[in-house]
Amino acid sequence: MTAASPEALAERAVPLPKHLFKLYVTGQTPRSERAIANLRRICRDALGSDYELVIIDVLEHPHLAEQDRVMVTPTLVKQVPPPPRRVLGDLSDTERVLAELHVEPAAAPGPAREEP
Amino acid sequence: MSDRANDNGIVRLPIGIPGFDLIAQGGLPRGRTTLVAGTAGSAKTVFAAQFLAEGIASDDEHGVFVTFEESPGDIRGNMLGFNWDITQWEAEGKWAFVDASPQPEDEAVVTGEYDLGALMARLEYAVRTVSARRVVLDSLGAVFARLGESPIVRRELFRIVSALKKLGVTAVMTAERTHEYGEISRHTVEEFVADNVVILRNVLEDEKRRRTIEILKFRGTAHQKGEFPFTILPGVGITILPLSAMELTQRSSDIRITSGSPELDEMCGGGFFRDSIILVSGATGTGKTLMVTQFMAGGFAADERCLLFAFEESREQLFRNGQGWGIDFQGMEHDDKLRVVCEYPEVAGLEDHLVRMKAIIEEFRPNRVAVDSLSALERVSTIKGFREFVIGLTSFMKDQEMAGLFTSTTPTLMGGESVTEAHISSITDSIILLRYVEMFGEMRRGVTVLKMRGSKHDKDIREFMIDGSGMHIAKPFRNVVGILSGRPTHVGLGEVDRISDLFAQGTSPEG
Numbered sequence: 227m228t229a230a231s232p233e234a235l236a237e238r239a240v241p242l243p244k245h246l247f248k249l250y251v252t253g254q255t256p257r258s259e260r261a262i263a264n265l266r267r268i269c270r271d272a273l274g275s276d277y278e279l280v281i282i283d284v285l286e287h288p289h290l291a292e293q294d295r296v297m298v299t300p301t302l303v304k305q306v307p308p309p310p311r312r313v314l315g316d317l318s319d320t321e322r323v324l325a326e327l328h329v330e331p332a333a334a335p336g337p338a339r340e341e342p
Numbered sequence: 343m344s345d346r347a348n349d350n351g352i353v354r355l356p357i358g359i360p361g362f363d364l365i366a367q368g369g370l371p372r373g374r375t376t377l378v379a380g381t382a383g384s385a386k387t388v389f390a391a392q393f394l395a396e397g398i399a400s401d402d403e404h405g406v407f408v409t410f411e412e413s414p415g416d417i418r419g420n421m422l423g424f425n426w427d428i429t430q431w432e433a434e435g436k437w438a439f440v441d442a443s444p445q446p447e448d449e450a451v452v453t454g455e456y457d458l459g460a461l462m463a464r465l466e467y468a469v470r471t472v473s474a475r476r477v478v479l480d481s482l483g484a485v486f487a488r489l490g491e492s493p494i495v496r497r498e499l500f501r502i503v504s505a506l507k508k509l510g511v512t513a514v515m516t517a518e519r520t521h522e523y524g525e526i527s528r529h530t531v532e533e534f535v536a537d538n539v540v541i542l543r544n545v546l547e548d549e550k551r552r553r554t555i556e557i558l559k560f561r562g563t564a565h566q567k568g569e570f571p572f573t574i575l576p577g578v579g580i581t582i583l584p585l586s587a588m589e590l591t592q593r594s595s596d597i598r599i600t601s602g603s604p605e606l607d608e609m610c611g612g613g614f615f616r617d618s619i620i621l622v623s624g625a626t627g628t629g630k631t632l633m634v635t636q637f638m639a640g641g642f643a644a645d646e647r648c649l650l651f652a653f654e655e656s657r658e659q660l661f662r663n664g665q666g667w668g669i670d671f672q673g674m675e676h677d678d679k680l681r682v683v684c685e686y687p688e689v690a691g692l693e694d695h696l697v698r699m700k701a702i703i704e705e706f707r708p709n710r711v712a713v714d715s716l717s718a719l720e721r722v723s724t725i726k727g728f729r730e731f732v733i734g735l736t737s738f739m740k741d742q743e744m745a746g747l748f749t750s751t752t753p754t755l756m757g758g759e760s761v762t763e764a765h766i767s768s769i770t771d772s773i774i775l776l777r778y779v780e781m782f783g784e785m786r787r788g789v790t791v792l793k794m795r796g797s798k799h800d801k802d803i804r805e806f807m808i809d810g811s812g813m814h815i816a817k818p819f820r821n822v823v824g825i826l827s828g829r830p831t832h833v834g835l836g837e838v839d840r841i842s843d844l845f846a847q848g849t850s851p852e853g
Binding site for chain 1: 456
């Protein structure tokens with residue numbers, strides 16, 4: 227996976243990856259850290275490496291939150307593939323996250339699971 | 343404690359919504375959040391938008407509008423009717439939206455703990471960007487609808503209110519109510535912003551809609567109690583009619599003006615007072631419109647400016663009537679000494695009529711005003727609303743030292759009194775009754791001055807005739823009793839003399 231900065235994302239010229247997520251968080255709070263960790267785990271397990279994740283701190287980039295009309299943190303925005311979906315909260319409920327995002331598991335099995 | 347010191351030292355922010363600062367005794371508590379609660383259609387969003395618009399228009403105080411319900415596009419469009427050009431203000435950096443309206447893909451799928459950190463960051467960003475002094479959040483109900491009735495939402499709203507306080511902005515938050523009378527708001531959000539609560543109502547009363555505003559509480563500061571009627575006008579927005587908050591400060595003049603009829607002037611002890619309100623009551627056809635016409639002509643002859651509000655007859659009819667009595671309304675209007683305003687009472691609610699009439703009076707600056715008739719206006723209102731209208735109009739006119747002549751139609755031909763009189767007679771300074779008197783198979787007309795505040799007046803019931811030159815008052819009906827009760831009875835002249843003698847003897851037998 228790659229982690230692009232929010233600004234780089236806006237000006238990108240390279241083709242989009244198969245999955246593009248934006249995660250809005252407020253500061254470096256335990257809740258933010260938990261959401262980021264949960265998302266990374268879910269993506270790794272379900273998508274292998276075929277995804278791109280942009281983490282946006284609303285305290286640093288309030289105008290991006292305004293553009294995307296984000297109200298709640300953490301908010302996960304699935305940008306690609308369409309249709310766009312949003313999931314609120316710290317993503318602790320893995321099953322709901324997967325169900326809402328409608329992500330197709332990677333064709334090839336992902337890397338060995340770290341968790342039992 | 344510092345909190346206590348703050349409570350005592352609350353500064354008011356005059357917000358500029360017409361009438362509001364008067365009932366709020368200065369305005370909203372500055373630097374605080376006020377909850378504005380109301381049912382659907384009670385004009386919460388208009389109030390909120392006007393709070394920002396007045397700030398920009400009159401004090402150059404910039405504003406941020408956080409919308410949870412309508413899209414900014416809808417709000418921009420809806421408010422154009424009030425001449426609030428939000429798009430222009432946005433371009434000038436005076437107004438900013440925080441768009442939290444529902445998005446199509448925005449279903450509330452909650453997968454764990456959350457907060458409203460993004461909203462708060464956007465709000466603070468917007469406040470800083472336009473240097474806002476006023477903030478609106480419209481409406482809280484939509485937040486609950488989206489995120490559910492959860493303790494998290496309450497905690498987060500509380501944090502937003504604290505953040506607004508730290509930012510030093512004066513804020514208005516709107517919230518839904520389910521009933522006009524009952525709990526303050528649907529989600530009992532008032533506990534977060536309980537310091538200040540304003541309620542907007544839109545009540546159906548006798549098949550008529552009546553809007554009112556009530557300041558329920560301003561913690562630690564004074565305000566007017568009770569409901570005040572308001573109206574929403576195109577190009578203006580909310581206008582509150584602070585009727586019962588008005589003070590009786592009018593001076594009372596002892597300068598007399600003519601009624602337009604020398605005989606009637608004499609009956610009144612030398613004419614009407616310059617700043618008095620006169621009610622003329624009578625059945626249909628007794629000569630009320632003639633009295634109005636003469637009142638206008640008398641003003642014109644004395645070089646006064648005259649204004650006539652007619653709610654029963656058209657201009658053509660009034661002008662033709664005037665001609666029939668030798669009075670040239672057209673010429674008077676041509677000289678810009680008279681203005682005749684004809685309207686159907688049904689075209690607007692009474693609150694709207696009042697605001698329009700005040701605007702015309704302020705523009706034309708008349709010395710005397712006639713309203714023909716009040717009874718026609720009474721049809722379009724509730725009794726309470728009607729009384730408030732009359733108080734509002736009379737106190738406004740007295741304040742400007744104008745004379746007012748109002749007519750009222752009694753429902754029965756003989757005697758009787760109208761509902762109009764019952765509710766406003768105490769507000770008027772003079773009352774003149776016009777009555778039919780049936781005598782020997784003939785209808786004749788009688789006039790009497792029932793009340794003349796601050797002056798002696800003729801107590802007789804006099805006969806009057808109407809001909810091509812107007813009204814002619816003659817001698818009193820000496821041998822008829824029961825005219826006012828509508829049952830005229832003739833008594834022999836001998837009996838009249840006998841009764842007169844009884845009183846002439848002076849003291850009563852009991853001593």
